[in-house]
Amino acid sequence: MTIFQLRQQWLQGEMIKRGWSGFLVTHHVDIYYYCGSMQTGYLFIPAEGEALYLVRRSLIRAEEEASADVEALGSWKTLAERLRARCAAAGDAPLRIATELDVLPVQLFGKLQAALPGAAWEDGSLLVREQRMIKSPDEVAAIREAARVVDAALEAVIPHIREGMAEFELMALIEHQLRLRGHQGLMRMRAYNSELITGMVATGAAAAVPTYFDGPAGGTGLHPSSPQSSGRALLMRGEPILVDIGCMVDGYLIDQTRTLVIGDLDPELQRAYDVAEQVLRATEAKLQPGMIAEHLYLLALDQVQEAGLSAHFMGYGADQVKFLGHGIGLEIDELPVLAKGFKYPLAPGMVIAIEPKFTFPGRGVVGVEDTYLITDIGWEKLTISREGLIRV
Amino acid sequence: MTIFQLRQQWLQGEMIKRGWSGFLVTHHVDIYYYCGSMQTGYLFIPAEGEALYLVRRSLIRAEEEASADVEALGSWKTLAERLRARCAAAGDAPLRIATELDVLPVQLFGKLQAALPGAAWEDGSLLVREQRMIKSPDEVAAIREAARVVDAALEAVIPHIREGMAEFELMALIEHQLRLRGHQGLMRMRAYNSELITGMVATGAAAAVPTYFDGPAGGTGLHPSSPQSSGRALLMRGEPILVDIGCMVDGYLIDQTRTLVIGDLDPELQRAYDVAEQVLRATEAKLQPGMIAEHLYLLALDQVQEAGLSAHFMGYGADQVKFLGHGIGLEIDELPVLAKGFKYPLAPGMVIAIEPKFTFPGRGVVGVEDTYLITDIGWEKLTISREGLIRV
Secondary structure, three states: OOOHHHHHHHHHHHHHHHHOOOOEEEEHHHHHHOOOOOEEEEEEEEEOOEEEEEEEEHHHHHHHOOEEEEEEEEOOHHHHHHHHHHHHHHOOOEEEEEEEOOOHHHHHHHHHHHHHHEEEOOOOOOOHHHHEOOHHHHHHHHHHHHHHHHHHHHHHHHHHHHOOOOOHHHHHHHHHHHHHHHOOOOOOOOOOOOOOEEEEEEEEEHHHOOOOOOOOOOOOOOOOOOOOOOOOOOOOOOOOOOEEEEEEEEEEEEEEEEEEOOOOOOOHHHHHHHHHHHHHHHHHOOOOOEEEHHHHOOOOOOOHHOOOHHEEOOOHHOOOOOOEEEEEEOOEEEEEEEEEOOOOOOOOEEEEEEEOOOEOEEEEEEEEEEEEOOOOOOOOOOOOOOOEEEEE | OOOOHHHHHHHHHHHHHHHOOOOEOOOHHHHHHHOOOOEEEEEEEEEEOOOOOEEEOOOHHHHHHOOOOOEEOHHHHHHHHHHHOOOHHHHHOEEEEOOOOOOOEHHHHHHHHOOOOOOEEEOHHHHHHHHEEEEEOHHHHHHHHHHHHHHHHHHHHHHHHOOOOHHHHHHHHHHHHHHHHHOOOOOOOOOOOOOOOOOEEEEHHHHHOOOOOOOOOOOOOOOOOOOOOOOOOOOOOOOOEEEEEEEOOOOOEEEEEEEEEEOOOOOHHHHHHHHHHHHHHHHHHOOOOEEEHHHHHHHHHHHHHOOOOHHHEEEHHHHOOOEEEEOOOOOOEEEEEEEOOOEEEOOOOEEEEEEEEEEOOOOEEEEEEEEEEOOOOOOOOOOOOOOOEEEE
8 A cells, every 4th residue: 555545545534524524635635645646736635445546648657657546637517426436435426525624715616516516615725725734755755855855955056155145146056956955946835926046145235125925035036926936135244144045855845944144243233043943842842743833833932032133023014924933844824833823732643843033123133943853752853954143 | 107007008008998996916926026025925906006015024125126115914803904095096996806726726825815805806817917018118029139148058068968867857957058048947837836947958768758748848857756858868979968948037037949959850751850840940930910829830730741740749649838939038938829719819028938849759859949039020039049950
């Protein structure tokens, strides 16, 4: 049995508990997660029995890759009959079919509803996201490799960093090194309208510009048509250079941040950087199975308040984001989120990027981000880049 | 009046014809198109009066960028009242609100429906896509600049192409050159599950591997988790090297293909390449206002059949795609498509990438792609890269 079939089996157990007839997986990332292939089509996982991968193209590649029965998608008119045939357990009762309503567009959902008259639809997106929260060893291995690639790329470019270099020039160098080492060139996000371009290199005041991006710092970007990531600001002596980057290897992402400086930071920013490291160390001390995700955020808030830095934590003023970290895997915005309202107890197999940062408008952003695996007894840091402020 | 306000005004005229009260623009690319900003939020364009941009973050950047009244999004409970206040013309009648149902996820649509009780919803996505089909001079200028960038990057890497270099290594070089010249690092697609990573470099048999990607050739990619674009195949003498690349400048995309070869192509592939150029020349001869989009595809099919190459055109066998070209702008999959069923008459301001290609399983893909502006009297080629097969 492949890892993909094990995942289908777990989902089937949950479907039986809920009385669902099957799960029609429509999102390419989820299709890959459950069958190991990402060709165009739909993956139907019945509550019992074999999964059926209905493929528009390429059928040949799907047949080579997928842990599922593969058939040509063919006419939508045959869809109802073919899915019904997989749901023997449902008898003649109306089918209850789950799908991912967090990403599925309304138009396509309407087409599916019309193709499966009488079916009741359930939102299965949270269930999928919760299953994907716990990584299997093969997933951890891919993230580990991504961590190796991002570290090697960072070390390769550090000797080339010069005063007067533009943010986007340094980012171009990093991306080149990442791609030479196997980065697939995408950083997938699940949330509507969310995009990520490798991460960002942002320096001084430009890093502290408020951002639409759902993170503590976003960068100016090159133009309002993509208002994030690196822009044209020049790296200057004494300014914090925030290098928040990731890459994708075998489908899996890593996310890490290091603060660099040419020369020295001024004492106030240096102190804030030190507090960021202390927050990370204090978080590590609590990082273990059973700890509730939101508690880590609340503990960090307390610590930051004691340090007198609340106004600067994770963005500034109205543009602060309300989290300390996020799950990561096939997508960068996975569960659990270390934020208020997220009551998930940490569990072995979770992979979480933790990123305490402080924003000083007009001056810059300092902070650090490492990605952790929750283990049976605590944690293991998957990020392998050197710790501490990096002086260039 | 800004170009963005002119676009709102055109949309308002169409809404009045249809009896719609307003358009709630939710997709980040459309929000940018109509107001010049891409911060997180919703843009409401009433059938009459000023547009209202409800922004979650960053409010500051939205205020600087947007051609619209900007307000904090705030509580969803106030949404109904605030949109109603913009629809004075509707009086007390239920609102008819359009939005983009081709991209809006079901979950978020449900939330919007709940926030606006009693409103009737219309699918405005086709209207937006049809409006965006006709480019304004500023849009054409951005595409022209993207064409310059992609050409300069291609010319910069050609001297570095060597036998035995991997596809992904050449792609890494191209991306580096693109990014140094202002490529924003994204190639946006609108269709569900669609992704694009710069385009692709694919050589010989690897280029001819069937693909899920909605194009004549997709490449193997590095792994089934992103089964497109460049892989690990090595560039070999005498094989066609398909370099199908684009970039994004000021939000706008270009798309071009050149076939390269180290040494010479074998006579059969060389002949197919020549036919691709002939198809492009014959298409140019018909490229003028009033020509129906699908006719260009049908004419190409005839020409290809005469050349005895039908089985190889735009993919091979079951994996052929059924089009000759596509509109391009903020996204790569814009209208019009040069394909059966697309009855749009060409009109000045349309920008279309035309890409006749031939696939030979086990041997490679040859072809060419240029991007054209439809003018009052015919066409102008926006692609500036040198014509013809490129011998390295």
